Amino acid sequence: MMSKIVSLISGIIFGVGLSVSNMINPEKVLGFLDLFDQWDPSLIFVMMGAIIISAPIFFLFRNKNKPTDVLSFPSDNKMKYKKNLYLGDIAISYEIVNKRSKNSNFSLEFDKMWIHGYLHLLGHDHIKNKDFMKMKKLEDLILNKFYKKN
Amino acid sequence: MNIVNFTPQSAFVGGIIIGFAVIIFFIGNGRLAGVSGIVNATLVSKQNRTDNFLFIVGLVLGPIFYVFFTKINIPFLITPSLPIIISAGLLVGIGTKIGSGCTSGHGICGISLLSLRSITATIIFMITAIITVKLIG
Numbered sequence: 001m002m003s004k005i006v007s008l009i010s011g012i013i014f015g016v017g018l019s020v021s022n023m024i025n026p027e028k029v030l031g032f033l034d035l036f037d038q039w040d041p042s043l044i045f046v047m048m049g050a051i052i053i054s055a056p057i058f059f060l061f062r063n064k065n066k067p068t069d070v071l072s073f074p075s076d077n078k079m080k081y082k083k084n085l086y087l088g089d090i091a092i093s094y095e096i097v098n099k100r101s102k103n104s105n106f107s108l109e110f111d112k113m114w115i116h117g118y119l120h121l122l123g124h125d126h127i128k129n130k131d132f133m134k135m136k137k138l139e140d141l142i143l144n145k146f147y148k149k150n
Numbered sequence: 151m152n153i154v155n156f157t158p159q160s161a162f163v164g165g166i167i168i169g170f171a172v173i174i175f176f177i178g179n180g181r182l183a184g185v186s187g188i189v190n191a192t193l194v195s196k197q198n199r200t201d202n203f204l205f206i207v208g209l210v211l212g213p214i215f216y217v218f219f220t221k222i223n224i225p226f227l228i229t230p231s232l233p234i235i236i237s238a239g240l241l242v243g244i245g246t247k248i249g250s251g252c253t254s255g256h257g258i259c260g261i262s263l264l265s266l267r268s269i270t271a272t273i274i275f276m277i278t279a280i281i282t283v284k285l286i287g
Contacts, residue, residue, distance in 0.1 A: 002178070003178060003179050003198070003201050004200055004201055004204050006174060006175065006178030006179055006201075007175065007178075007179065007200075007201040007202070007204040007205040007208065008204040008205070008207060008208045009174060009208065010171045010172070010174040010175035010178070010183060010205065010208065011171070011204065011205040011206060011207060011208020011209040011211070011212065012208040012209075012211050012212040012215065013167060013168075013170055013171035013174065013208075013212065014167075014168055014171035014172070014175075014183065014185075014205075014208065014209055014212060014254075015208060015209045015210065015211060015212015015213045015214075015215075015216070016167055016212040016213070016215065016216045017164045017165065017166075017167030017168035017169075017170075017171060017212075018164065018168065018209075018212065018213065019164070019212060019213040019216035019217070019224055020160055020163055020164035020167055020216070021157075021160055021161045021162075021163070021164020021165060021167075021168075022157065022160060022161075022164070022224060022225075023161075023164065024213050024224060024226070025224060025225050025226050025227060026226070026227065026228045027225065027226075027227035027228070028155075030283060031154070031155055033276075033279045033280050033282070033283040034280075034283050034284075035151065035280045035283075035284075036151055036280075036284055037151065037152070038152055038154045038155075039151050039152065039153050039154065040153070040154055040155045040156055040157075041153065041156055041158075042155070042156060042157050042158065042160075042161035043161070044161075045158045045161035045162040045165060046161045046162070046164055046165035046168065047165060047253075047257055047258060047261070048162065048165060049161070049162040049163065049164065049165020049166040049167075049168070049169060050165040050166070050168040050169035050172060050258045050262075051165075051169065051258060051261055051262050052165075052166070052169065053165075053166050053169025053170055053172075053173060054169045054172045054173055054176070054258065054259065054262040055261075055262035055263075055264075057173045057176065057177070058176070058259070058262045058263050061176070061177070
């Protein structure tokens with residue numbers, strides 16, 4: 001019920017914003033695109049206004065309002081067993097993987113999760129955007145090893 | 151280039167209001183308010199269909215309420231040619247589907263998230279639209 005009210009209200013507010021800025025008038029949008037002749041820069045101000053408000057909130061809530069899909073528990077003492085090294089444990093949410101695999105397939109979504117967890121066990125994190133990109137690259141690299149196009 | 155019909159104040163205030171709508175949708179639903187994506191999902195996906203549909207209903211109601219309560223008349227000028235309107239609508243639909251977003255999804259949400267993909271998409275669709283206006287406009 002809550003999400004329905006939220007959707008309706010935000011739709012109405014969005015529509016009011018479009019009205020106040022006159023952007024529901026196609027001619028107004030066209031004016032912005034007529035750069036070389038009769039230019040109306042208003043659309044830039046609409047986007048700036050919207051971005052100024054939403055960017056800080058997006059930044060605060062980045063990755064934080066999603067249910068947890070994978071957790072890593074690095075072990076303090078890295079035990080050696082024969083040739084293997086015990087790094088810690090990874091817990092993966094079956095429900096989330098199952099949900100995601102509706103538009104994909106289960107083993108691919110599952111592999112994405114454990115690879116992410118595995119990189120955490122190796123000490124990677126994604127608090128900074130730069131580290132996030134680095135981690136993403138490594139994840140894709142490992143994933144590609146399993147799903148090489150034949 | 152001449153600058154005409156420039157309304158920075160109302161544009162900026164309208165933008166801020168849109169920004170609030172995006173935040174409310176994001177915090178309340180955990181999703182981004184990309185209009186083309188929501189319209190697409192309403193038509194083809196069962197997931198969150200009522201939510202998506204209600205957002206679009208709100209989008210239509212917003213201007214109606216605005217005009218009703220403020221008595222401000224918003225001009226609405228569009229080409230009278232039906233074939234142009236239909237083909238333009240189709241192109242927007244196909245383009246936003248392939249590009250995964252439009253002015254709201256890429257231009258506002260994506261840029262706010264500093265997404266490289268969205269910044270690229272916004273620059274490209276703006277350039278394409280400017281060229282189109284130059285050629286046909």
